[in-house]
Amino acid sequence: MPVDGLLFDKDGTLFLFEATWESWALSVLLRLTDSNLIRARQIGHEIGFDVDAQKFRRDSVVIAGTPSQIVSALRQHTAYSAEDLETLLNEQAAVAPQVEAVALVPFLNVLRQRGLRVGVATNDAERPARAHLDGAGITDLLDFISGYDSGHGAKPDPGPCLAFARAMNLAPERVAMVGDSLHDLHAGRAAGMKTIAVLTGLATADELAPFADVVLDDIGYIPAWLDREGQ
Structure with missing residues (x-):
């Protein structure tokens, strides 16, 4: 799918x-x-x-x-x-320094050009999360932003994932949760979503692989993965 x-x-x-x-x-x-x-x-x-x-x-x-x-x-x-x-x-x-995993503005523009809906679900509070996203200049490229205090719960519970699916009017199985931790992957799986693991956090590929449909070095490889999936 x-x-x-x-x-x-x-x-x-x-x-x-x-x-x-x-x-x-x-x-x-x-x-x-x-x-x-x-x-x-x-x-x-x-x-x-x-x-x-x-x-x-x-x-x-x-x-x-x-x-x-x-x-x-x-x-x-x-x-x-x-x-x-x-x-x-x-x-x-x-005010914590932010180092982008990839150049986020062009990356998100590529996803949007494909017609994808894009959101962020973090266990950070929403206010500092928005400050980080604003600082990277990507808030306007996102369709959904949820922090642990936004009313949808926190990962590994599926609440933030299901809230995104509802807000975008998408079936959960047509959404992929992308993250670097088991909390992210467990939340995605519990919501019935595909799961994409990336290695830009502290977890290893061996730790993440059992709970992911694919493990990528970073989010920049997602367009190529979508191509391989025939999208």
Whole structure:
């Protein structure tokens, strides 16, 4: 069955995960600890981030978790209220540097020229997500944007995927969910969609392949995949 819509994860898919979120994690930890490196290292360990190496563990809550889940992991180590802590996380996320996985404007224009509907479903909050998409100049090229707080739920639940299908008036089986994590692929599968895995996050091809219809190096290979599928 042909694909009429593509729903993209944001971090690790449209944007390179490490380039963005390692910088974010360091800035958050230094802000929380008033630049006390010993405390920053301790708290970083709790969220799966090595401050000295500036690297995430593969099981870090930051990789696929929502801001509220990250708040829960951090809360016991700070005097911030949950609300203030989530505000701080979103503020730092909105200004985190973004490195595009491919040149996004021409890539999305190619998809739109094919007649595809295109959306983004992220476990980030919608406001910083829109700031990232605005910064890349691609908001107007998207038909749908959903964050974990947009009212559709968060991945790996299928809610954001099904919301995109409904908004685009597409059957889920005519949509492909594109992502770099198991959360993305599980959400797509649960929604009855095709699933495309990309290797611009932290997960390996061996981890993603059992849950993906195809594993690609990055989203730039999607047009060629569509051609091979006869679209």
